[in-house]
Structures are given as C-alpha cells and as structure tokens.
Amino acid sequence: MSKSVECALELQEEVLRAVAEGQPLNLTGGNSKAFYGRPATGTTLAVNRHCGVINYEPKELLLTARTGTPLSEIETLLAEQRQMLAFEPPHFGNHATLGGTISCGLSGPRRPYAGSARDFVLGVRIINGRGEILRFGGEVMKNVAGYDVSRLICGSLGTLGILLDVSLKVLPLPESEITLIQERSAAEAIRMVNIWAGQPLPISATCYDGLKLHIRLSGVPEAVAAGKEMIGGSEAAIDHHFWADIREQRHPFFHTERPLWRLSLPPQSAPLPLPGKELIDWGGAQRWLLSDASPKRIRSTAEALGGYATLFRHAGDNEEVFHPLSAPIKSLHQRLKHAFDPHAILNPGRLYPDL
Amino acid sequence: MTQQTGSNVGSAQLLSELRAILPEQAIIHEAEALRPYECDGLSAYRQVPLLVLLPEQAEQVVQIMRLCHRLNVPVVARGAATGLSGGALPLKDGVLLSLARFNRILEMDPVSRSARVQPGVRNLAISEAAAPLGLYYAPDPSSQIACTIGGNVAENSGGVHCLKYGLTVHNILQLKIVTADGELLTIGSQCLDAPGYDLLALLTGSEGMLGIVVEVTVKLLPIPQRAQVMLAAFDEVEKAANAVGEIIAAGIIPAGLEMMDGLALRAAEDFVHAGYPRDAAAILLCEVDGTNEEVSAAAMRVNQLLRTQGAVMVRTAQDEAERIRFWKGRKTAFPAVGRIAPDYYCMDGTVPRKRLADVLTSISRLSTEYGLPVANVFHAGDGNLHPLILYDANRPGELKCAEDLGAEILELCVRVGGSITGEHGVGHEKLHQMCVQFNKEELAQFRALKAAFDPLGLLNPGKAIPQPRHCSEYKTLGQDTLTAPGDRREYRA
Numbered sequence: 001m002s003k004s005v006e007c008a009l010e011l012q013e014e015v016l017r018a019v020a021e022g023q024p025l026n027l028t029g030g031n032s033k034a035f036y037g038r039p040a041t042g043t044t045l046a047v048n049r050h051c052g053v054i055n056y057e058p059k060e061l062l063l064t065a066r067t068g069t070p071l072s073e074i075e076t077l078l079a080e081q082r083q084m085l086a087f088e089p090p091h092f093g094n095h096a097t098l099g100g101t102i103s104c105g106l107s108g109p110r111r112p113y114a115g116s117a118r119d120f121v122l123g124v125r126i127i128n129g130r131g132e133i134l135r136f137g138g139e140v141m142k143n144v145a146g147y148d149v150s151r152l153i154c155g156s157l158g159t160l161g162i163l164l165d166v167s168l169k170v171l172p173l174p175e176s177e178i179t180l181i182q183e184r185s186a187a188e189a190i191r192m193v194n195i196w197a198g199q200p201l202p203i204s205a206t207c208y209d210g211l212k213l214h215i216r217l218s219g220v221p222e223a224v225a226a227g228k229e230m231i232g233g234s235e236a237a238i239d240h241h242f243w244a245d246i247r248e249q250r251h252p253f254f255h256t257e258r259p260l261w262r263l264s265l266p267p268q269s270a271p272l273p274l275p276g277k278e279l280i281d282w283g284g285a286q287r288w289l290l291s292d293a294s295p296k297r298i299r300s301t302a303e304a305l306g307g308y309a310t311l312f313r314h315a316g317d318n319e320e321v322f323h324p325l326s327a328p329i330k331s332l333h334q335r336l337k338h339a340f341d342p343h344a345i346l347n348p349g350r351l352y353p354d355l
Numbered sequence: 356m357t358q359q360t361g362s363n364v365g366s367a368q369l370l371s372e373l374r375a376i377l378p379e380q381a382i383i384h385e386a387e388a389l390r391p392y393e394c395d396g397l398s399a400y401r402q403v404p405l406l407v408l409l410p411e412q413a414e415q416v417v418q419i420m421r422l423c424h425r426l427n428v429p430v431v432a433r434g435a436a437t438g439l440s441g442g443a444l445p446l447k448d449g450v451l452l453s454l455a456r457f458n459r460i461l462e463m464d465p466v467s468r469s470a471r472v473q474p475g476v477r478n479l480a481i482s483e484a485a486a487p488l489g490l491y492y493a494p495d496p497s498s499q500i501a502c503t504i505g506g507n508v509a510e511n512s513g514g515v516h517c518l519k520y521g522l523t524v525h526n527i528l529q530l531k532i533v534t535a536d537g538e539l540l541t542i543g544s545q546c547l548d549a550p551g552y553d554l555l556a557l558l559t560g561s562e563g564m565l566g567i568v569v570e571v572t573v574k575l576l577p578i579p580q581r582a583q584v585m586l587a588a589f590d591e592v593e594k595a596a597n598a599v600g601e602i603i604a605a606g607i608i609p610a611g612l613e614m615m616d617g618l619a620l621r622a623a624e625d626f627v628h629a630g631y632p633r634d635a636a637a638i639l640l641c642e643v644d645g646t647n648e649e650v651s652a653a654a655m656r657v658n659q660l661l662r663t664q665g666a667v668m669v670r671t672a673q674d675e676a677e678r679i680r681f682w683k684g685r686k687t688a689f690p691a692v693g694r695i696a697p698d699y700y701c702m703d704g705t706v707p708r709k710r711l712a713d714v715l716t717s718i719s720r721l722s723t724e725y726g727l728p729v730a731n732v733f734h735a736g737d738g739n740l741h742p743l744i745l746y747d748a749n750r751p752g753e754l755k756c757a758e759d760l761g762a763e764i765l766e767l768c769v770r771v772g773g774s775i776t777g778e779h780g781v782g783h784e785k786l787h788q789m790c791v792q793f794n795k796e797e798l799a800q801f802r803a804l805k806a807a808f809d810p811l812g813l814l815n816p817g818k819a820i821p822q823p824r825h826c827s828e829y830k831t832l833g834q835d836t837l838t839a840p841g842d843r844r845e846y847r848a
Binding site: 057058059060061062082105111112115116118119128132133134135136138139140141142143144145146147148149151152154155156160171172173175194197198199200201202219220222223225226227264265266267268282285286306307308310322323325328329332333335336338339340351352 | 465466467468488489490510511513517518521522524525534538540544545546547548549550551552553554556557559560561565577578579580600601603604606607608645646647648649651652653705706707708709734736737738739772773774775776777778779780781785788789792793794796797800801803804805806807808819820
C-alpha cells in the first residue's frame with residue numbers, strides 16, 4: 001500500500017493565495033488526462049500529493065479516499081475483497097488518480113448496464129473558489145439533505161472546486177464473466193444490442209468494432225451459461241483483453257492521429273451518416289468516430305439524432321472540444337461557476353471558454 | 356433574500372392577469388376551495404395559499420412564472436402532495452402550482468427503453484403502462500400508487516428496490532423545466548449523458564427550488580424473469596442487523612432488503628396477516644431477482660447465510676401469492692402502526708449499515724426516556740431508517756415531545772456518520788437539522804447555488820436550506836424559541 005498524506009489545509013492556503021493574487025490555477029493529478037478538454041492555463045497546482053484511502057468498508061459497499069490516490073491502488077484494494085468500481089473508469093495512463101477520474105467523469109464499457117461515474121459518487125469534500133473546505137453528501141447510500149453537489153461536481157473538470165476526498169459506492173465483482181463474439185453488420189449489431197437490453201439478460205458490456213460484435217456476460221456461472229445459450233456466438237479466449245483495450249483506447253481502432261470524436265446518442269441510432277470509421281460502444285449509446293468531416297457537420301449530425309459530440313482527442317488548433325451549449329444553459333453554467341468560484345481561479349477555460 | 360416574498364402586489368392584480376393565462380376553472384381562489392391544499396403528507400404544518408393554479412400545458416407554466424417573476428410572487432409546486440417533509444407546504448402570500456393535470460404519458464419507446472411522461476403521472480402508472488412491453492420503472496416509493504413522477508424528481512425518491520436499482524437520479528434521462536423567470540429548458544438528454552455540468556443530477560432532489568418540472572423522460576428496465584422473497588425471523592434485533600451486512604459481504608445485492616422490529620411487525624401482522632411470526636424481535640425480508648438461474652443461486656446462499664447469522668426461522672415464499680403477502684405487511688406497515696396509536700410521526704434518517712444495531716439500541720433508549728413508543732420499519736440494505744414515533748396529539752405536549760424525540764434521532768444519525776434524510780427530503784420539517792448536518796459555509800454555498808437559478812428566491816422559498824439567522828438561533832437558543840411559519844396543528848398522518 002502506498003502513502004497516505006493529508007494536505008487539505010496546504011491546498012486551501014494555495015487557493016487563498018491564488019484568490020488574493022488573482023492568479024488562476026491549473027489543477028493536475030496524475031496528468032493521465034491532460035489531453036482531455038481545452039488547453040489549461042494558469043499556475044499548476046499539483047493536487048495528487050493529497051492521497052491515501054481513508055475508509056474502505058466492503059460490507060458497506062463504501063470506499064472513501066483522498067483524490068490523489070492512484071486509481072490502480074484503489075482497484076487493487078477492491079479486487080482483494082472481490083469488489084470493483086462498477087463504472088469501469090478508463091485510466092488513460094499509469095498515474096491516473098481518483099480525483100482526475102471523478103473530475104473528468106468518464107466511464108467504461110459497463111456504463112450502460114451498471115451506471116456512470118456520477119451514479120456511484122456518494123459524497124465529496126472540496127475546496128471551492130473562495131478557499132472554503134466544504135463537505136457534501138456522505139458515506140451513506142441515500143442522502144437527500146441539500147442540493148446534490150457531489151454529483152454536480154463529477155465531470156466538471158475542476159471548474160467548480162478542487163476535489164479533496166470522494167466517497168464511492170462499490171459493487172461485488174461478478175462471479176464469472178465471458179465474452180461472446182458474433183459477426184454482424186453495424187446496423188444488425190445496433191438492433192440486436194437494443195433488443196437484448198430490453199430482456200432480462202446478464203449483459204455487462206457490448207461493443208461493435210467495425211467487424212465483430214462483442215458481448216460480455218457477467219454474473220453467477222449458471223446465469224452466464226443461460227445467457228450464452230440465448231445470445232449465441234463464439235466464446236472469446238479467457239485471457240483476452242478486448243474490454244480493457246476498448247476502455248483504455250489501446251484497441252487498433254484508436255491507433256491514429258486523426259481527430260477522435262465521441263458521440264453520445266440515443267442507443268438505437270443507426271450507423272452514423274458520416275465519413276470515417278465508427279466504433280459502437282455502450283449498447284449503441286456511445287459512438288467513437290475517426291473522421292475528417294468538419295466539426296460543424298459532426299455536431300449537427302449528432303444533434304439531429306438527439307445527441308451531441310465531443311472532440312475527445314487530437315483537436316486541431318482553435319477547435320472547441322465540448323459541444324456548444326444553448327444560450328440559456330450556457331448562462332446557467334456561468335452563474336453556477338460564479339456561485340462556486342467567483343474569482344474564476346479554478347481551471348478557467350478548461351471546459352468552455354468562459355467558465 | 357428568500358424571505359422578501361409576496362411584495363406589495365394586490366391579489367386582485369395577480370388574479371386578473373392570471374385570467375389571461377388560464378381558464379377560470381384552473382384558478383382556485385375561494386377560501387373553502389383552497390382549504391384542501393393547505394398541507395402535504397406532513398399535515399402538522401398547514402397554510403392556506405393565496406391561490407391555487409391548475410395549468411395543463413407547459414406554456415401556461417411559462418406564462419405563470421413570467422407573471423409571478425414580474426410581480427415578485429413566490430411559487431410552490433405540488434404533485435400529489437404525498438411528501439412527508441412539508442416540501443409542498445404552501446405560502447400565505449404565494450401561488451400553489453399544482454401539476455396534477457399534467458397526467459399524460461406522452462411516449463413509450465420499447466427500443467430505447469424509455470418513457471416520456473408529464474410530471475403529474477403517478478409512479479406506478481408508468482410501470483403499469485410499460486408492463487405489456489416487458490419493462491418497468493424501478494424506483495418504487497411506498498406511496499407509488501399515489502405519488503407523481505414530478506414529485507419523485509423533486510425529492511429524488513427511493514423505495515424498496517433502490518439498493519440494487521438506484522434512486523430517481525439513476526433512473527431518469529431528461530427533464531423539461533420552467534425556470535423562476537419563465538424560461539423552458541431541457542436538462543439532460545435522450546442519451547446517457549449531456550454536455551456541460553450535470554444539471555440533471557443537480558435538479559433531482561432539489562425540492563422544487565431550482566425549477567418546475569414539466570416533463571420527465573425515465574429509463575425503463577426489463578422486468579426480471581423471477582423474484583423470490585425470503586422471510587427471516589430473529590430473536591434479537593442485533594442479529595438481524597448483522598445479517599444484513601453479511602448478505603452484502605457475500606457479494607449479493609438483493610433487490611430489496613427490509614427490516615421491521617417487533618412492534619412494527621406485530622402491528623403489520625395484526626393488520627394484514629402477512630404470515631409474520633408475532634414473537635420475533637425483528638424480521639428481515641430479503642428479495643432476490645434476476646434470471647431464473649441468478650435467483651436460484653442467490654436464494655440458496657441467502658437462505659444459508661440467514662441461518663448462519665442466527666435466524667430462528669427462514670421461509671421462502673412458495674408462490675407469487677405468498678410473496679405478495681410477505682410484502683404487503685411491509686408496504687402497509689405505516690397504516691398498520693397507525694392503528695395502534697392515535698398518531699404517529701414518521702422519521703427518515705440514514706446511517707452506515709454497520710451502525711444499525713447500536714442506532715436501534717439508542718433509539719430504544721430515547722424512546723424510554725421520552726415515554727413514547729417507537730416502531731422501526733426500514734430499508735435495511737441502504738441503512739435508511741423510518742422510525743415511527745407513536746403519540747397522542749390530544750394529550751397536551753405530546754406532539755412537541757414527539758418532535759423533540761424525532762430531532763434527537765436525526766441528530767443521532769448525523770453523529771454516527773449518516774444523514775437527516777434518505778428519501779423524504781428536508782422540506783419544511785428538517786430545516787433545524789440542516790444546521791446540524793452542514794456548517795455555515797456549506798449552507799452559504801447552497802444558497803449561492805440556489806441564487807444561480809433563482810436570484811429573487813421565488814421558487815419554494817424557505818424550504819430545504821435554512822437561512823443563517825435560523826441556524827444561529829437553533830444552535831444558541833434551542834428549538835423552543837423558533838416558530839414555524841405555518842399554522843401548526845396536530846399530526847394526523
């Protein structure tokens with residue numbers, strides 16, 4: 001087990017100094033997701049020195065840790081008790097921290113079947129842009145006292161507060177897991193995964209990589225076997241790392257310097273009417289697209305389908321990363337930002353230009 | 356800020372302008388007709404509103420909010436008024452906006468597994484409409500026959516199944532809301548996420564203080580192939596509490612894991628003859644669901660675990676009729692307890708599961724101290740307690756005594772690392788305890804957040820988030836000096 005260091009008060013002092021000097025801060029953890037979002041500005045404040053697991057209680061399905069704790073350390077600890085982070089977060093590097101994971105709010109292959117990062121957040125301790133240390137939510141499964149700041153802050157890219165500690169709900173590891181592989185067209189793959197999602201089957205991930213549909217089944221061996229019978233297909237070798245490769249974007253699909261788009265769509269949306277290559281994840285609800293089509297065209301296509309598009313990697317100069325917000329929603333974001341960070345010192349411009 | 360409501364507008368002006376927005380039958384302003392709207396499910400607090408409005412289109416809500424914003428009139432939204440924390444308690448100088456007529460299911464999509472519904476649709480009606488498609492809506496508060504989905508969103512309602520299937524926040528995709536200044540916004544999306552801040556999560560459970568929900572898209576899940584419930588009886592409450600932790604430690608997430616103590620289970624047994632052993636100190640109801648194979652495997656293990664943990668009796672429901680009977684006792688526990696005392700007061704604290712046994716012991720000690728019996732019925736799997744304090748409002752001082760005991764129980768929950776409310780909301784009822792759970796900077800952050808949505812403080816002012824003055828009075832002078840804004844009557848729950 002690695003170190004445990006409490007330095008909330010030091011970080012608080014740094015925030016107060018930044019407020020006094022009007023100096024914006026660029027918050028960094030393990031730098032594994034530095035690529036994600038708009039370019040950082042401001043003085044670097046490394047928050048990963050605040051680290052260590054504070055409380056892990058398998059019987060409570062609860063883990064609380066300081067946000068500088070390496071994600072891999074948390075996952076190892078959980079695995080020892082046959083538990084897991086059910087949102088299957090991507091690491092995108094060896095030094096991913098809990099704080100970066102929750103600040104980015106990204107989830108892996110299990111997301112449509114188990115829930116997203118924010119679904120598992122129970123509570124947080126943060127430093128807001130006034131340098132105040134605040135606690136929201138807690139270590140219990142249900143808590144509706146006050147506004148749900150813990151979940152609001154998940155995915156806010158550090159623009160509302162510096163995460164100090166996070167409490168998460170964890171889940172048991174499935175007893176057994178297999179992956180089935182079927183050859184289908186993209187349209188057929190989308191149709192089938194939506195049909196299966198409406199049936200009581202132990203599916204925990206589906207992904208179509210352009211050639212083959214991969215279906216992961218998780219649960220007690222009897223249920224997995226019955227699911228296999230229902231769904232069919234050939235069983236992947238036990239040591240395959242398809243899902244980890246998809247989660248970490250190590251799969252050959254991602255081996256490129258072309259712009260990588262993430263489209264979030266209604267799950268039944270047909271294969272994208274856009275040039276380029278498409279990988280269909282999350283039961284159809286998440287599409288990875290390698291395309292040189294204009295951002296305008298990609299965003300308007302996503303909107304027409306009822307979704308939106310993020311320029312996830314390899315954005316060109318001056319290209320916006322996140323999908324533009326409507327005027328009233330944008331103004332609401334600005335007012336919220338001001339409510340948490342009135343001096344605009346926390347990761348300004350990382351999410352949207354004027355946040 | 357939020358206290359300066361009502362302004363100087365005469366109700367005549369408000370009324371005449373409202374008549375341009377709504378038909379006459381959608382405006383209630385006569386004293387007798389207003390009376391039924393004076394309280395929600397927490398009837399201890401009552402206040403007749405200035406007006407009740409019954410719009411049936413989002414555009415009317417937009418117009419109403421623009422008007423109220425211009426005239427600085429506060430607005431309290433209300434669904435079926437089954438809430439137990441006074442969240443829909445009206446204001447004397449405010450409009451009560453009933454969403455009851457927004458009662459249509461707009462769309463059922465079996466392919467994307469979602470339903471687009473109006474906020475006044477009843478929780479259970481969604482599952483009933485989805486059943487022919489093999490789907491259902493998972494959150495199931497005890498009031499699901501009556502409570503509306505709009506109210507569920509406002510309270511982030513849970514229910515028996517939320518340990519496995521989550522709360523309202525985990526089961527909705529998109530909201531349409533009308534803001535305090537009368538703008539119609541779409542929050543969330545028809546996808547699994549949306550760009551920018553997670554406003555969908557923030558709006559859920561915001562108790563009608565950030566926006567008025569006029570449409571909800573919920574997720575639907577496939578109906579499990581099979582569900583099986585086991586009833587276990589224990590001769591000590593502590594053993595039952597420990598068994599809860601052991602089931603979860605074994606890697607089983609039951610669909611429902613409920614506990615009732617002796618007083619509660621006997622009341623329920625006498626009321627509906629559920630088949631509970633009257634001599635038990637506590638019972639657990641543990642339901643497992645899923646595919647046939649999953650259920651068989653889990654049921655066998657739960658059965659063994661319960662016995663290992665010292666259950667004196669374990670019974671598996673033999674058929675669907677027996678399963679429904681086991682649950683009926685739990686679901687009618689509140690009215691059952693209502694039969695054994697003139698009045699009861701329902702609390703809603705959460706605690707870490709490992710503290711269940713000692714919290715129950717402390718509640719029992721407090722019960723003796725205050726001289727009022729407490730029956731415990733709760734969602735043991737999530738550590739969500741519903742202590743029911745029995746009292747008689749006709750005896751002078753007993754209501755006050757019940758309230759004081761309730762406050763002590765909630766503060767006990769906070770002390771052991773829990774929360775003052777798991778699913779009923781803060782509303783009007785638990786403002787004092789908010790001062791215990793949060794410090795002044797945290798409460799100030801909540802108020803700043805509220806102001807980002809509603810700078811004039813027109814949406815449900817005075818609920819959920821106490822003002823600084825309120826907390827300083829509560830902490831320094833004690834609760835006796837505080838007066839409730841509503842006209843307080845006896846509890847008739």
